[in-house]
Amino acid sequence: MTSGLIELAGIERVFRLGDSEVHALRRLDLQIASGEYVSVMGPSGSGKSTLLNLLGLLDRPDAGTYRLAGRDVTTLSADEQARLRSERIGFVFQSFHLVPRLTAAENIALPMVLAGIAPSRRAERIASALRDYGLENRADHRPDQLSGGQRQRVAIARATIMQPAVILADEPTGNLDRATGEEVVRLLETLNERGVTLIVVTHDAGLGARAQRQLLMEDGLLQHDRRRGSETPGPCVAPT
Amino acid sequence: MRSADLISFARDAAAGHPLRTVLLVLAMAIGVAAVVVLTALGDGARRYVLNEFSSIGSNLVIVLPGRSQTGGFNPGNAVTSTPRDLTIDDAQALLRASSVYRAAPLAVGTSEISYGGKLREVTVVGTTAEFVEVRRLSLAHGRFLVTGDWRRGASEAVIGARIQDEMFGRQNALGQLVRVGDRRFRIVGVLAASGQGLGMNTDELVILPVPLAQAMFNSNTLFRILVEASSREAIDSAKAQVSEIIRLRHEGELDVTVITQDAVLATFDRLLGTMTLAVAGIAAISLAVAGILVMNVMLVSVTQRTAEIGLLKALGASAATIRNAFLAEAAMLSIAGALVGLLLGHAGAAIIRQLYPAYPAFPPAWAVIAGLATALTTGVLFGVQPARRAARLDPVQALARR
Numbered sequence: 060m061t062s063g064l065i066e067l068a069g070i071e072r073v074f075r076l077g078d079s080e081v082h083a084l085r086r087l088d089l090q091i092a093s094g095e096y097v098s099v100m101g102p103s104g105s106g107k108s109t110l111l112n113l114l115g116l117l118d119r120p121d122a123g124t125y126r127l128a129g130r131d132v133t134t135l136s137a138d139e140q141a142r143l144r145s146e147r148i149g150f151v152f153q154s155f156h157l158v159p160r161l162t163a164a165e166n167i168a169l170p171m172v173l174a175g176i177a178p179s180r181r182a183e184r185i186a187s188a189l190r191d192y193g194l195e196n197r198a199d200h201r202p203d204q205l206s207g208g209q210r211q212r213v214a215i216a217r218a219t220i221m222q223p224a225v226i227l228a229d230e231p232t233g234n235l236d237r238a239t240g241e242e243v244v245r246l247l248e249t250l251n252e253r254g255v256t257l258i259v260v261t262h263d264a265g266l267g268a269r270a271q272r273q274l275l276m277e278d279g280l281l282q283h284d285r286r287r288g289s290e291t292p293g294p295c296v297a298p299t
Numbered sequence: 300m301r302s303a304d305l306i307s308f309a310r311d312a313a314a315g316h317p318l319r320t321v322l323l324v325l326a327m328a329i330g331v332a333a334v335v336v337l338t339a340l341g342d343g344a345r346r347y348v349l350n351e352f353s354s355i356g357s358n359l360v361i362v363l364p365g366r367s368q369t370g371g372f373n374p375g376n377a378v379t380s381t382p383r384d385l386t387i388d389d390a391q392a393l394l395r396a397s398s399v400y401r402a403a404p405l406a407v408g409t410s411e412i413s414y415g416g417k418l419r420e421v422t423v424v425g426t427t428a429e430f431v432e433v434r435r436l437s438l439a440h441g442r443f444l445v446t447g448d449w450r451r452g453a454s455e456a457v458i459g460a461r462i463q464d465e466m467f468g469r470q471n472a473l474g475q476l477v478r479v480g481d482r483r484f485r486i487v488g489v490l491a492a493s494g495q496g497l498g499m500n501t502d503e504l505v506i507l508p509v510p511l512a513q514a515m516f517n518s519n520t521l522f523r524i525l526v527e528a529s530s531r532e533a534i535d536s537a538k539a540q541v542s543e544i545i546r547l548r549h550e551g552e553l554d555v556t557v558i559t560q561d562a563v564l565a566t567f568d569r570l571l572g573t574m575t576l577a578v579a580g581i582a583a584i585s586l587a588v589a590g591i592l593v594m595n596v597m598l599v600s601v602t603q604r605t606a607e608i609g610l611l612k613a614l615g616a617s618a619a620t621i622r623n624a625f626l627a628e629a630a631m632l633s634i635a636g637a638l639v640g641l642l643l644g645h646a647g648a649a650i651i652r653q654l655y656p657a658y659p660a661f662p663p664a665w666a667v668i669a670g671l672a673t674a675l676t677t678g679v680l681f682g683v684q685p686a687r688r689a690a691r692l693d694p695v696q697a698l699a700r701r
Contacts, residue, residue: 117613117694138617145615156610156698160315170614172304217614 063090064224064256065114070123072109072279083109084120085279091258091272093224096251098267099260101276107260108229110276114258115148115227116140128224145174149218151247153230155210157202157217163209164189164198167216174221188216192246208239215246225256232266244269300620309627316600320632323596327636327678328643330586331670335644337582338666339651341575346659348567352560354493356434358400359560360537362393362524362545366554383549384520387449387509392544393526398537400529403430404449406512407522410480412458412505414466421462421505423479425512433525436501439463441473441488444508452508456484460492461502479505480515534559579666583673589636590677597629597685601692608689609697618690625686626679633678637671644670 072084083106091097099107112118113125116132125133132143150156157166164185171181189195192212202210211231218226228247232240244266251257261267275283300308313320364385390404406425411418424430428446431438443457456479463472472486484507493501513519528537538557546553601608611621644662651660 112695115613117698138619141612141615141617143615144613150613152698156606156613158607158610160311169611172308173300173611173614173616173620175301175304177301178304221615 064093064095064128065089065091066124066126067113068124068126070113070120070125072106072113072118073121082279084113087123087279087281089274089281091256093256094251094254095256095272096248096270097256097258097272097274098270099258099274099276100262100264100267101282105276106279107276109279111227111229111258111260114225115150116144145170145221147224149221149223149226151211151214151218151226151228151231153233155202155207155214155234157210157213159202162199162201163194163205163213166202166213167220169217170221184220188220192216206239207235208242211235211239211243212246215243215250219250219255223255225258226250228257228259230261230263231259232261232263240266300616300623305620305623305627306631308624309631312600312604312624312628313632316603319596319600323592323632324636324639326589326592327586327633327674328640330582330589331637331640331674332643332647333585333640334579334582334666334670334673335641335662336647336651337578338575338670339644339648339660339662341571341578342663342666343651343658343660345568345571345575346661347657348571349564350659352564352567354435356525356527356560358528358531358534358537359433360399360526360528360534360541361558361560361563362389362526362541363556363558364520364522364554366556383552383554385524385545385555386519386521387513389545389548390521390524391449392548393524393541396537396540396544398528398533398540399526401429401433401527403427403433403525404509404521405430405523405525406509406516406518406520408512408516410505410515412462412466412477412479414475414477417466419462419465421479422503423512423515424504424506425509425515426506427509430506430525433527434501436493437491439489439491440471441486443488444506450510452510454482454484454511455487455508457488457490457506458486459490459500459502459504461500462505463489479507482511482515484511534561575663575666579669583670586670586673586677589674590681593629593633593678594681594685596632597625597682598688600628601625601685601689604689605692605697608692609694609699612692612694613698622686622690625689626682629682629686630675630679633675633682636678637674640674641667641671 067087067089070084070087071082074081074083087110099110101107109118113120120133123133124131127143127147132140135143158169161169167188168181168185171184189198192215194209194212194216197205197209202213205213226247231243231247235243247257247259248269259266259270267273271287273283273285274281275285362385387404390402393399393402403426408423409420410423412421426444427449428444430436431443438457439460441457444455445453456477458472466472466477467475472489475486476483477486490501490504507515526537526541528534538559542553542557545555608621648660648662651658
């Protein structure tokens with residue numbers, strides 16, 4: 060296997076709840092190549108959200124190393140991690156997480172605003188994003204004036220506006236009905252077809268099954284690492 | 300994040316909660332307005348008093364009988380401790396001093412004036428023709444007392460504007476004979492109305508030649524001697540010369556108090572300036588309260604916007620960006636409050652000036668600047684802690700909040 064975009068080695072994440080320690084992730088090893096479409100499934104508390112947060116540099120592991128595009132990012136400062144999030148990672152959340160007082164266009168522009176991109180360059184990219192996601196006549200609407208599907212489209216447009224290498228989606232269809240959910244998944248898959256690495260965390264077996272590579276997590280461990288068509292034993296499963 | 304974006308982001312965040320923003324701006328505005336109005340009142344009082352004092356004449360040196368403090372052993376003290384009277388001769392002797400331009404003796408008492416069956420109690424001032432110059436008084440009708448021998452005087456009187464109104468109404472008082480105490484006087488002049496004055500209200504005076512007034516009060520002593528120095532620079536030497544002359548005439552004992560108008564003015568200036576400062580300090584407390592309110596509101600805002608802060612972090616905002624966004628919001632609210640307060644304060648001062656035209660209620664420039672600066676610093680200072688709290692939020696936990 061070629062050196063992956065994402066390489067996790069011996070990742071541990073322990074939460075302390077009162078006296079007890081909860082091992083959210085146990086010595087996890089995982090490699091994801093650039094352009095892969097990966098779904099992460101598992102019951103609640105299996106550690107899949109923790110994995111997503113670690114991949115998104117929102118959380119730090121207690122042990123192990125995380126290499127993103129060949130660079131060890133576990134030791135970076137918070138501000139350097141923030142810059143990496145800005146440049147390389149796009150998030151799509153179950154509850155959309157749009158800023159309620161900003162219009163659709165402003166929400167989409169937010170990552171560029173935070174990155175300090177000049178307004179003239181922003182306008183161009185917002186216009187093309189609105190066009191790509193069919194939101195041209197919703198540009199000046201605030202989130203509460205948009206349907207669920209439109210909100211998630213705005214969120215995806217926002218996640219992709221900085222042209223990240225990885226999109227991390229946490230239950231992207233969880234708050235949507237089946238038809239709109241389908242539409243949103245197709246959008247994400249289109250992005251993947253254009254070369255963006257897509258990692259989707261979901262409860263929905265149907266959604267999970269669409270990915271080329273399916274990870275099943277249980278108790279902080281990878282139980283299966285299955286590729287569409289052939290079942291291969293997970294190379295990264297670490298028995299304890 | 301570019302500063303223009305930071306400002307519009309903070310502005311939108313403030314506009315997103317209109318009630319919260321309005322209340323906060325109002326609190327800050329009340330604080331600043333209180334500083335502006337109260338200092339306008341304090342400084343207005345200072346100016347009012349200074350104006351009144353200046354209007355009693357210029358380059359004045361005032362001689363009072365009696366001494367409020369002793370200056371060590373003095374042979375005169377061994378003989379007697381009661382002050383000698385201040386006499387017309389003393390006043391006349393002062394004219395010999397080189398720095399003295401004019402002097403006016405003053406004998407004051409109360410008596411009754413009667414005319415045409417009307418009787419009124421009045422303050423009687425016995426003085427000389429120089430009084431009108433020294434005190435810078437102006438006459439509405441007629442003339443003032445005639446110049447001449449201070450020890451003799453004609454039975455002539457000059458009355459204040461209010462006495463004219465009350466005793467004579469619309470009738471011309473000039474040339475009328477009135478009874479003051481047990482003597483008859485012919486009215487030769489009426490003073491121009493001067494409005495409310497400090498200490499002595501010239502509108503209610505009856506002015507007589509000093510020897511006649513002294514005879515009426517059966518006393519040789521003077522209440523004051525008003526001395527006008529020949530120039531502003533000569534005030535100090537006039538004071539020294541006046542003290543020396545009186546001391547020589549009073550057998551080596553300085554048993555009078557000589558004060559200069561400047562000293563009195565300076566005292567009042569200091570006193571009322573301190574009062575204005577104190578009032579400004581009290582008003583500044585309301586600014587501190589507003590600052591605490593800023594902190595409270597910003598803390599609530601951080602809690603309310605936890606999910607948003609988590610999102611901003613996920614989208615690549617650094618801790619500094621988030622801190623700056625919240626600081627900018629606090630600063631913006633404080634500036635808005637300060638500006639609104641400035642407007643309210645100036646409007647309040649204008650209303651006071653409208654209601655009391657004699658009262659110069661202008662807020663001093665230093666107070667306005669200090670008020671604005673305090674508002675801004677308290678707002679930003681109290682905004683620092685909430686901003687830091689926002690910047691330190693853990694993105695995972697923040698995002699989990701709805």
